[in-house]
Amino acid sequence: MSNIPTKSILVICPSDIVLTGLFEILKGSQAEEIIQLHRGDEIFDYPALAGHFLVIASPEEIEKSSALIRKILSTDGSVQFMNLQLEPVAVNTNQAVNLFDSPALICYKANEIMNSFPANQSKDTNAELTRRETEVLKLLTKGYSNKEIADQLFVSTHTVISHRKNISEKTGIKSASGMTMYAILKKIIDVNDIDTADLI
């Protein structure tokens, strides 16, 4: 599981011809995922989407469903909109995908917008645990509760919980028994010091 927010494109259009065409063309863009919807409210069918989104839809559709789409999609990333102009006479602009744009131009425009997404400020997952986090980890592997660890280290339970969260983010390990395994494999604790039958 990676912590890098993905960049996806959401194309909304009632026409399957347009959807399929844009889907094939946008495979050439830097989007990692392209999702096709006939109507904006079909976004309800995708509750688990995450990352940054470029939404391509008609101006009317954007007006109608941008609030809903923002609400569902912008929990952990940004959402940008680009107009889909299907009238052949529409003014050619960089802010819109036009009916007669070449595939390369469409991808270029989409990439321009996706490049503006905030760079991945992911926490450094390779970072070593701090001294304090290592102490918390050691106590965790001995089976102490958050409260007991807080008492031993003279900090609040809240601080212990926040250390635990950081340990999970840095190591990618969530369960208590997983953390014990990690601590042993990384030689932070000795396997003989703990009761593995109980803790793993």
Add this chain to the structure above:
Amino acid sequence: MELFNENNKLASVIHKDHSLLPVINRLGIKLGFGDKTIRNICEEKGIDLNFFVETINVFHYEAYFPEKRLLDFSVSMVIEYLLKTHKYYIEYLIPENDRLIELFLAANPAESAENDLVRRFYTKFKDEFVIHMNFEERVMFPYILELNGAILNPDLRDAFIKKYPGYSIEGYEKEHSNMDDKMDDLKNIIIKYLPPNYDQNRGNAFLFNLFMFDKDLKNHSRIEDHILIPKVKQLEKVLMSHE
């Protein structure tokens, strides 16, 4: 991501996403379907077309989960699918995982302490999982099916209420997140923290199987937590309104 529809040929669906193979088996389909479309096959086998299409799409693409439509499927259909999934885990996936992890660990007898840890972590996870499935099959699913029966047939209501006074799924409900977390931890430990002197091919074989297991398990949890349990709560409310 392209979703599949009833007019797709099943063979091309499998070419695009072969992880659906066990899913179509559970839905009652074996290989050898030629050029038939999903619609042809479902009609031939008497399989609910919508259930088939939504089930493969939900499995195919994690972000897709049309809750409203999924809640329309009958409880018995969902449970039948979940039971077949359990059977697949018990009869194939878990034994296969056991075999692969042993091969993997046996290739590196020098690291016996580490091997022992990995084995213990996996075994504990597996035992918990098997207990969880047994509980669902012996206690939770029968309760749900009886509740469903009592809704469909008013004659059964009194007997049901007598058997389950204060009936409520909340007592049975078990969070799946704990199991999903342990599965992630196991993958991460093997990928990120195992000492480097292990047998690559056996390690990969074990991980491939584990990834398959993981995908299946998360899908399974999602169906139970977001479809089955909410549906049962709806049914309980309906029954309560008749009391």
